[in-house]
Amino acid sequence: MTGRTAKIPARCECGSAATRRVNQFILRDALWWDSEFSCGTCGIYLCEHSGPEPAPDDVREALLAAHGPARLRLVGPVPRLVPALKVLREVFSAASLSRARELAAELSRDGLVGTLPEMEFLRDRLLLRGVHADIDP
Structure with missing residues (x-):
């Protein structure tokens, strides 16, 4: 099984630059994706989504840009x-x-x-x- 990860620049509520990390992988015979948000300035860390469903376009585009099709x-x-x-x-x-x-x-x-x-x-x-x-x- 091959999982893929990409980082997307984001803006935190504190105003600082943050990172959104998106992943896509196969788990329990289903195609999953998840998204995590973190800010090094204020220390916030959130799991925005995790589930077995089609990835949204922005997640797919980030993965394709980072790893190619x-x-x-x-x-x-x-x-x-x-x-x-x-x-x-x-x-x-x-x-x-x-x-x-x-x-x-x-x-x-x-x-x-x-x-x-x-x-x-x-x-x-x-x-x-x-x-x-x-x-x-």
Whole structure:
């Protein structure tokens, strides 16, 4: 399992420069993210969020900027697309069947791009359904 961390500059209520540290990782078969805030001047330290849900855009953008994207591609032809479609609909919970088909087409052509933990999570889910995929970091 690979977790990723990024630091985002922030401003503390005391007026000083502070740091927001964001993380994304796989825990208990779920994709988690968390966020911590700290200020060296006044000593405040807060856990802003921790949970198994999709990371907000600002967290994803910070992780992608710090570590670059990872690309997930199918390995070889897939005899049946149904298992991959089921995984894509599960992972992208709001994905319609037509959107899942679009994602499957991307997965088999250029690949899907995201953070490394996101792509590892998706790869592991696909493998559980017998669909093999590789990650290009």
